[in-house]
Amino acid sequence: MSARLKLTLSYAGFLMIAGALLLAAVWVFLLRYVPDGSITGPGPFMPNRSDLLRAFAPAAAAVMGFLLVFGLVGGWLLAGRMLAPLRRITLVARQTTEGALSHRIRLAGPDDEFRELADAFDAMLDRVESHVAEQRRFAANASHELRTPLATTQALLEVARSDPASNTPRLLERLRSVNARAIDITEALLLLSRADQRSFAREVVDLSLIVEEATETLQALADRRGVIVEVSGDVALVRGSPTLLLPMVSNLVQNAIVHNRAEGGTVEVVTSAHAGSVRLVVGNTGEVVPPASVSTLAEPFQRGAGRIRSHHPSHDSGVGLGLAIVKSIVQAQDGSLEIVARPSGGLDVTVDLPRA
Structure with a gap:
């Protein structure tokens, strides 16, 4: 499995767990106000827990399905964006192994861990080329x-x-x-x-x-x-x-x-x-x-x-x-x-x- 696929599954799995916990919290909250068994007597209609389950289960399944698709698609795109600097570093590293020491990464963007890695790699190439x-x-x-x-x-x-x-x-x-x-x-x-x-x-x-x-x-x-x-x-x-x-x-x-x-x-x-x-x-x-x-x-x-x-x-x-x-x-x-x-x-x- 590639790193992008692993990150995608990780993002989607985390989103599914978060969605399941949220639906569980909603279900527990609703159970506090819905009695168990049938309710008879005058007044407006009051649903019981069986009615609530029949109404809640399909909606919860639809939400979980949406979260799965959204997590996979969004995770794939997000992982690709996050790993883009690594692909550039890998390309320059392959060119270096072929003897082209003049190539540099020169990674643009925010000063994050990927930028630090690219700058350190460029500095190493400068020293290697000079040596x-x-x-x-x-x-x-x-x-x-x-x-x-x-x-x-x-x-x-x-x-x-x-x-x-x-x-x-x-x-x-x-x-x-x-x-x-x-x-x-x-x-x-x-x-x-x-x-x-x-x-x-x-x-x-x-x-x-x-x-x-x-x-x-x-x-x-x-x-x-x-x-x-x-x-x-x-x-x-x-x-x-x-x-x-x-x-x-x-x-x-x-x-x-x-x-x-x-x-x-x-x-x-x-x-x-x-x-x-x-x-x-x-x-x-x-x-x-x-x-x-x-x-x-x-x-x-x-x-x-x-x-x-x-x-x-x-x-x-x-x-x-x-x-x-x-x-x-x-x-x-x-x-x-x-x-x-x-x-x-x-x-x-x-x-x-x-x-x-």
Whole structure:
């Protein structure tokens, strides 16, 4: 039985019960004023209960029949009207299962339960469509980035095979560099996937100690590029995964060092504890970043200048997944990420995490 038929029978059954109770009440009321047996004597004619039953029963049967027909017809129409929003939701759901994620319900009418359900379904479709589009872009960019070192390796090997007198040490060094980049991309993709799946154990971690460990590891990179790294702040306890928080901080500090001034650049790393959150701010000097580009910096394989296309990047420059990894880790830790361009050049990246 369909939901419409069930509702129709429910409406008709309720109407029949209400009608039967009403007729029963009328019958009981009439019995109070009609005596039982025959009435004789002078005066006007007075009906008894038998006469009342013969007159009342056909009328009651006719009323019940009318209520049955009226309940079925009216219930069918009313159920159809009530279930119309569900049919529209079902239609959009079927179109979605066929791959058409652009369809929306956009249910008009009063702000009732059906409207809330339709709006929630539309919001879910918005998130699904955005996530699918992001995953498609990510897959395309990842394929491009992984294909580049593989194609470079193949070209180097082809040249070496065709020229036996080639410089072997130089060839091996270039192959090592290209292979290191491919390994970095693969490890970054695995880390990004792990953060998205939230497959990690949580424990209480002092974020300030994580910052000290990350900055000490990257101090050599900062010295080579002539960048001064300044670390300050208080104890900042969060509940998260140290294996994810360390690459989060490392990627932020590494990006701040790499995308900085050629000389005299600075990086400021500050941790602070608040009432219900812990804040990490990583700021750096550097080139002026257009405000329109800030929103795309956390997308995979993106930088301030746009899509990465360099075939032979420096090993220190990363693989274009730094802020994408940071964003995924922050979301997995139930935190928030904010990137703001400095008017004088550089960025201020703020991470807020729940306080332990």
